[in-house]
Amino acid sequence: xxxxxxxxxxxxxxxxxxxxxxxxxxxxxxxxxxxxxxxxxxxxxxxxxxxxxxxxxxxxxxxxxxxxxxxxxxxxxxxxxxxxxxxxxxxxxxxxxxxxxxxxxxxxxxxxxxxxxxxxxxxxxxxxxxxxxxxxxxxxxxxxxxxxxxxxxxxxxxxxxxxxxxxxxxxxxxxxxxxxxxxxxxxxxxxxxxxxxxxxxxxxxxxxxxxxxxxxxxxxxxxxxxxxxxxxxxxxxxxxxxxxxxxxxxxxxxxxxxxxxxxxxxxxxxxxxxxxxxxxxxxxxxxxxxxxxxxxxxxxxxxxxxxxxxxxxxxxxxxxxxxxxxxxxxxxxxxxxxxxxxxxxxxxxxxxxxxxxxxxxxxxxxxxxxxxxxxxxxxxxxxxxxxxxxxxxxxxxxxxxxxxxxxxxxxxxxxxxxxxxxxxxxxxxxxxxxxxxxxxxxxxxxxxxxxxxxxxxxxxxxxxxxxxxxxxxxxxxxxxxxxxxxxxxxxxxxxxxxxxxxxxxxxxxxxxxxxxxxxxxxxxxxxxxxxxxxxxxxxxxxxxxxxx
Numbered sequence: 219x220x221x222x223x224x225x226x227x228x229x230x231x232x233x234x235x236x237x238x239x240x241x242x243x244x245x246x247x248x249x250x251x252x253x254x255x256x257x258x259x260x261x262x263x264x265x266x267x268x269x270x271x272x273x274x275x276x277x278x279x280x281x282x283x284x285x286x287x288x289x290x291x292x293x294x295x296x297x298x299x300x301x302x303x304x305x306x307x308x309x310x311x312x313x314x315x316x317x318x319x320x321x322x323x324x325x326x327x328x329x330x331x332x333x334x335x336x337x338x339x340x341x342x343x344x345x346x347x348x349x350x351x352x353x354x355x356x357x358x359x360x361x362x363x364x365x366x367x368x369x370x371x372x373x374x375x376x377x378x379x380x381x382x383x384x385x386x387x388x389x390x391x392x393x394x395x396x397x398x399x400x401x402x403x404x405x406x407x408x409x410x411x412x413x414x415x416x417x418x419x420x421x422x423x424x425x426x427x428x429x430x431x432x433x434x435x436x437x438x439x440x441x442x443x444x445x446x447x448x449x450x451x452x453x454x455x456x457x458x459x460x461x462x463x464x465x466x467x468x469x470x471x472x473x474x475x476x477x478x479x480x481x482x483x484x485x486x487x488x489x490x491x492x493x494x495x496x497x498x499x500x501x502x503x504x505x506x507x508x509x510x511x512x513x514x515x516x517x518x519x520x521x522x523x524x525x526x527x528x529x530x531x532x533x534x535x536x537x538x539x540x541x542x543x544x545x546x547x548x549x550x551x552x553x554x555x556x557x558x559x560x561x562x563x564x565x566x567x568x569x570x571x572x573x574x575x576x577x578x579x580x581x582x583x584x585x586x587x588x589x590x591x592x593x594x595x596x597x598x599x600x601x602x603x604x605x606x607x608x609x610x611x612x613x614x615x616x617x618x619x620x621x622x623x624x625x626x627x628x629x630x631x632x633x634x635x636x637x638x639x640x641x642x643x644x645x646x647x648x649x650x651x652x653x654x655x656x657x658x659x660x661x662x663x664x665x666x667x668x669x670x671x672x673x674x675x676x677x678x679x680x681x682x683x684x685x686x687x688x689x690x691x692x693x694x695x696x697x698x699x700x701x702x703x704x705x706x707x708x709x710x711x712x713x714x715x716x717x718x719x720x721x722x723x724x725x726x727x728x729x730x731x732x733x734x735x736x737x738x739x740x741x742x743x744x745x746x747x748x749x750x751x752x753x754x755x756x757x758x759x760x761x762x763x764x765x766x
Contacts, residue, residue, distance in 0.1 A: 224276065224341045224389065226334060233273035233761050238392035239264070239340075240278045240382055240402035242374070243286075243363060247337045248639040251285030251304050252344065254363055254605065255570035256511075257429055259664055260485070261398055262638075263514040264760075267753040268340035270516065273761065276389065278382035278402075280374065281309070281330055281344035286363045287608050289634045295625065296618045297634065299608045301362065308336050312343060315351070316384035319448045320373050325359070326351040327381035329388075338516075343389075345381050366609040372439060372447045379404030380451060387412075394764045396425045397479075400437065400471035406478045407451040410461065417461055417478065421504070425763055426479035428472055428506070430661050431492050436472040444469055463502055477502040481766055485511045486683045489661040509763065510683055511662040512756040515748060519671035520646055527744055532737065539646075539673050539740075546647025549640075550601065554631045562597035562629075563729050566648035566674070568636060569665050571606035571613040578616060579654040581623075582714040590718065591629055596726040600624075603633040603644060645669040650725065653678035654717070656709065657699060670694075670747040673740045677725065679713065687751065693742040695720055 243258035244250070244265065253262065261277070268275040284301040292298045312331040317324050328349050332342040347359045359373045379402040386392050395405060406420055413419035430436065441464060444450065450458040459465055462474045476482055476497055482504050484490035490508025497503045515524075520542065526535035540560060547558045558564065567577055580600070581587045591598050602620050606613030617632070624630035633640060645651065651669035653660075653676060663682035670676060670687075676694040678684050688694040697716045700709040728736045749755060 225272075225274065227269075227272050229274045230272040233271060233275075235394060235761070235764055236274045236276070236390075236392045237394045237396055237761075237764060238276050238278060238382070238386045239268075239396045239398065240378060240405065241398035242280065242378060242401040244277065244279045244342065245638055246332070246339055246342070248637055249308075250306065250332075250337070251637070252279060252282055252363070253637075254286040254607075256662065256664055257399060259513070260429075260511050260662075262339075263512065263517065263664075263753040264398075264757055265339040265342060266337075266514040266517050267757040269334055269338050270514075271754060271757055273340065273757060275340040276386065276392065277340055277342035278378070278385065279342060279344050280360050280363075280378055281306075281346040281348075282363045283346070283348050283361045286605065289605050289636065291634055295621050297606070297614055297621070308332070309344065312385075314343075314385055314388045315349075316381055316388065318376055318380045318384070319451075320356070320359070320376055321369075321447050323356065325356040325373075325377070327377055327385070329385045343382075343385055345377055345385065347377060364607065368439065368443070369447065372444060372449055375401050376404050376448060378402045379406075380408045383408045383412075393423065394425060395423050396427070396760070396764070397475060398427050399429050400426070400475040403471050403475055404449050404451060406474070407449075407453050407458065411452060420478050421480045424479045425760075426475045426482040426504075427485065427509075428476070428482055428493055429485055431489070431496055431659060436470065438468045438470050441467055441469040473497070473500055473503070476500070476504055476506070479504045481505050481507060481763055483507045483509045483763060485509065485662040486686065488658060488682065488685055492658050492661075507763065509756060509759045510686060510751070511664045511667075512751045512753040513664050513668045513671070514754075515671055515752040518642065518645070518668035523646075523673055523744070524671075527741060535673075535741070536737065542643075542646040542672070543649075546601075546643050549643060550631045550633065553633050556628055556631050558599050558629065558631070559597060562599050563649045563726065564599045564601060564647060565650040565652050565677070566601045566603070566644050566669075567652040567654070568601070568603040568633075568641065568644050569653075569663075571604040571610070571617055573612060573616075574656045574659045576654045576656065576710070576713075577602055577604065578620065579710065579714055580652070580717060582710060583718065586718055590721065591627060596730045597629065598721075598726070599629040601631050601633060601644065601648070603636040603640060605636050641665070641668075645674055646672040648674040649729065650675055650677050653681075653684070654713065655679055655681050656706070657681040657702065667747055667751045670743045670751075673744055675736075675739055675743055677717070677720065683751070687746060689742075689746070691724070691739075693739060693746045695725060
């Protein structure tokens, strides 16, 4: 492929340094199933804004034959997991195919090209091993995002890191390699040989974004298994130990990324502080800054709502919000057979289903919850949505509990298929966007940004991006901060009590009895989320990071 044709737009001189951006997932468009959650949503918005700003960025990802999974319903409405083949006619053959070695077997990696004009992104290359040149086992490497099999996950890292690096070299190379999380870590061992076996040379080229303080998000694997799989490229195990400083049996991917990056960043100011505290006692860790995540407003925000807000036309803004709310109500009816009331408040909890995000926090005091949803004077309607990891049976059990317990509640609904399309519809139709993680475990929480862009008021724990945005009672409602020294159940009780108090004493009286005041909060939220939490700011800040 002609490298000069990669960017069919003139590069802005401010962003001329070529950056190769490695991410295991990208949420680009509903039609392209290459993501699971927030990591992909962030990468997708980044690629959209890189295009808008005409940056010299190339995205490297993996083409997942079966996506993450399709979330479906079983006969009893419990959650089902469907792996269905995805076919994309809009991807082009780049003509680039490179070899990698996995478990001492040569595996060919083919790069498919997503041209910028298709979805309005920087050029993206999606890697696949599902080609006739490979045997069946090698073909399956790129079947499922975050495969539950450990060896498959390691193989995916090798494909992304080493395969992706070789694709970039075939395209003329890059000045900066940006790892969006540590999944592409084998990249550094490839660069080590390419750059004269100099760790310092790698540090001049590598930038790392860490996304979570959660242990599950900072992978560790048996170093002997990694060596056997070919994770370290052509380096011996002793050489890998020597340059990474990992001398035990377990190899920490994030720690090694922090040791090889010239600079790293957390994804909110609070997460930056948490990350610095988390890694401060480890030797050789680079400086960890913070670039707060954001979302691409061109993609996420409703144009008609924004125009009405800019024109100061309250009636038009209200009418548009009501219309979007009706569209959500139609979908709820289609999926669940429940007809929500367009004039009653709709509260939405929707995000990746992880235990610490506490989807069921609002139900913790079941007596109080039942009283809340049975009242008729200030009617409350609640929607849940989210996709648990398909092997996280605790999360699936919680999802199914919400389905079964709300089955006969006419104003509670659990929706399936939480991808970009449903996410957008929920944000545009919600009155309140509920966010209930255990602080400080939510690194960013970007869904609340795009919700605010669409007139949904955040009701939230003070975590992630929220401390940088929220003015309690003016553009959001923020719960008091729990004492993290207390046992988990006491923190949950504290947060539940404050959540219910805030709903009953602040939000519902405002929404129903003082609608003009409520509408001012809606408008403040829409105004205040822009422009800082638009990804143009974020993409610009990343280039500042690259140039340090």
